[in-house]
Amino acid sequence: QEQLVESGGGLVQDGGSLRLSCAASGRTFNMAWFRQAPGKEREFVAGISWIDRSTRYADSVKGRFTISRDNGKNTLFLQMNSLKPDDTAVYYCAGESFLGPLGSNAPQYDYWGQGTQVTVSS
Numbered sequence: 001q002e003q004l005v006e007s008g009g010g011l012v013q014d015g016g017s018l019r020l021s022c023a024a025s026g027r028t029f030n031m032a033w034f035r036q037a038p039g040k041e042r043e044f045v046a047g048i049s050w051i052d053r054s055t056r057y058a059d060s061v062k063g064r065f066t067i068s069r070d071n072g073k074n075t076l077f078l079q080m081n082s083l084k085p086d087d088t089a090v091y092y093c094a095g096e097s098f099l100g101p102l103g104s105n106a107p108q109y110d111y112w113g114q115g116t117q118v119t120v121s122s
Helices: none
Strands: 004-007 010-013 018-024 031-036 043-048 055-057 065-070 075-080 089-095 116-121
Touching: 004 089, 018 031, 018 089, 018 116, 031 065, 031 075, 043 065, 043 075, 055 065, 075 089
Parallel strands: 010 116
Antiparallel strands: 004 018, 018 075, 031 043, 031 089, 043 055, 065 075, 089 116
């Protein structure tokens, strides 16, 4: 069973930066970051293709967040700049067990991390 472990969350002030990491125990195809704020549904943040490293972003984070991966180390990253209080949420790493088109729907991802809390204070 594939395991994903996130790290890098924490408390930061409005306008600050954080870098999240996700270590996979084995090879995972397309990978993504999702987040869930209290009382809200889990939402797609960013995704990256295994084949060509093409990326997708939610409109709310475009220009502020950057997703990347190191396939050799089975590690996924999310660089978050210009953070806002609305970015406060638990951030989850997700991965697919089959190779396919990069998507933004949670059900297509087979593996999930335990989540890491990101809190942005105003």
